Amino acid sequence: MSSCIRCKKMMVGALYQGLSSRRQRIFDAHLASCPECAEEYQQLSWTLKIMDRRQAPAVAPAFWEGFWGRLSNRLEQGRDRAYRRDWRS
Amino acid sequence: MDSHEQRLIHRFREGDAAAFRELVEGCQETIFQLAIELTGDWDDADDLSQQVFIKAYHALPRFRGETKIISWLYRIMVNTHIDNSRKERARGWRVDLSASDEDHPEEEPYITRAAEDDPETRTAARHMQDHINRALETLAPRQRSVFVLRHYHDLPLKEIAGILRLSVGSVKSQLFRAIRRLQKELAFYKAELGLEDPS
Numbered sequence: 612m613s614s615c616i617r618c619k620k621m622m623v624g625a626l627y628q629g630l631s632s633r634r635q636r637i638f639d640a641h642l643a644s645c646p647e648c649a650e651e652y653q654q655l656s657w658t659l660k661i662m663d664r665r666q667a668p669a670v671a672p673a674f675w676e677g678f679w680g681r682l683s684n685r686l687e688q689g690r691d692r693a694y695r696r697d698w699r700s
Numbered sequence: 701m702d703s704h705e706q707r708l709i710h711r712f713r714e715g716d717a718a719a720f721r722e723l724v725e726g727c728q729e730t731i732f733q734l735a736i737e738l739t740g741d742w743d744d745a746d747d748l749s750q751q752v753f754i755k756a757y758h759a760l761p762r763f764r765g766e767t768k769i770i771s772w773l774y775r776i777m778v779n780t781h782i783d784n785s786r787k788e789r790a791r792g793w794r795v796d797l798s799a800s801d802e803d804h805p806e807e808e809p810y811i812t813r814a815a816e817d818d819p820e821t822r823t824a825a826r827h828m829q830d831h832i833n834r835a836l837e838t839l840a841p842r843q844r845s846v847f848v849l850r851h852y853h854d855l856p857l858k859e860i861a862g863i864l865r866l867s868v869g870s871v872k873s874q875l876f877r878a879i880r881r882l883q884k885e886l887a888f889y890k891a892e893l894g895l896e897d898p899s
Contacts, residue, residue: 623872626879627850629857657890658883662851665832666825667733668742678728679721682750686757 614641618648626655701765709769712760720760724753727770731777737848738781738841740833748784752777767862774853775863778845785841828889835885839878846871847878 618641624630625638642649701709711719731752735745755776763772836844845864849855855863861871 619876620872623857623876623879654883654887655879658879658886659851661886661889662832662835662882664828665852666829667852668736670729670732675725675728678746678749679724681746682724682753683721685750685754689754 615645615648618642618645619651622652622655625652626659701768705769706765709760709763709765720757723756723769727773728753730770731773734774734777734848734853735781737836737852738777738844740837748777748781751780751784755780771859771863774849774855778849778863781845782841831886831889835882838885839881843874843878843881846874847882850875 618638621630621634621638625635630638642652705723708719708723712723728749732745732749735748735752736742739745739748752773756773759776763769836847839847842864846860849860849863850857857868857871857875860866861868864871866874
C-alpha cells in the first residue's frame with residue numbers, strides 16, 4: 612500500500628521521463644508487481660498520447676499583420692485614459 | 701536573459717518605442733499559442749495575448765531580468781488568465797465553448813486549416829480536436845496552465861513552479877490530477893485509436 616502511494620508520487624516523473632535511473636528502477640519494479648498501478652500508468656500514458664494529437668491552430672499571416680496595430684491602439688487608449696485621469700485630478 | 705533581450709530592454713528604457721514592437725514580434729506567436737491553449741477560444745486568446753503585452757509594456761521598466769523574457773511573459777499570461785477566469789466566475793459567466801465551429805464558421809476568419817482530402821477523415825479529425833479541447837475545458841485554470849506548460853511547451857516542473865509561484869510538489873500534484881481528469885474525459889478514444897489492450 613505504502614509503495615503504491617510512493618509509486619503515484621513518481622507517476623508524473625515517469626510519464627515525462629523525469630525520474631533518475633534509480634527511481635525509475637524502483638517505479639518499474641513496483642509496476643511489475645502491482646497490476647492496479649500498472650493499469651493506471653498505462654491509462655495515463657494513453658491519455659498523453661491522445662493529447663499529443665492536438666493540433667495547434669495555424670495562424671494566417673493576415674492575423675499578425677493586424678496584431679501590432681490592435682495592440683498599439685489599446686496602448687494608446689490606455690495612455691489617453693491615464694492622461695484624462697491626470698488632467699481631471 | 702540573453703544579450704539580444706538585454707539590448708531590447710535597454711533601448712526600450714532609453715525611449716526607443718520600436719524596441720517594444722521588436723520584442724512583441726519576437727514572441728507573439730508563442731504567446732498566442734499559449735493563450736489559445738489556455739482559453740480554447742480565438743477571440744479570448746487574442747484579447748489575453750494583448751492584455752499580456754500591455755501589462756508587460758507597463759512593467760518592463762521594473763523588469764529585473766532574472767528570467768528570460770518569455771518566462772516572464774508566461775507568468776503574466778497565466779496569472780492574467782487565472783484572474784480573468786476568477787472574475788468571470790464571480791460575474792456568473794459561463795460561456796459555452798463546446799459548440800462546434802460548423803455552427804458559426806465565420807468566427808475564426810484567420811485560421812488556415814490543414815487540408816484533408818477525404819471529408820470523412822476531415823470530420824473525424826475535427827471531432828477529435830473538439831474532444832481534446834473540450835477535455836482541456838474541464839480542467840481548472842491553474843491545472844490547465846500546469847498541463848499546457850508541461851505538455852505543450854515542454855517546461856520543466858521547476859520552471860512552472862516559478863511561473864505559478866508554487867512548490868514543485870504542488871505543481872506535480874496539479875499535473876497528476878489534470879492528467880487523471882483528461883483520462884476520464886477521453887477514455888472512449890482508447891479503442892478508436894487502437895490503444896486498447898491486445899487481450
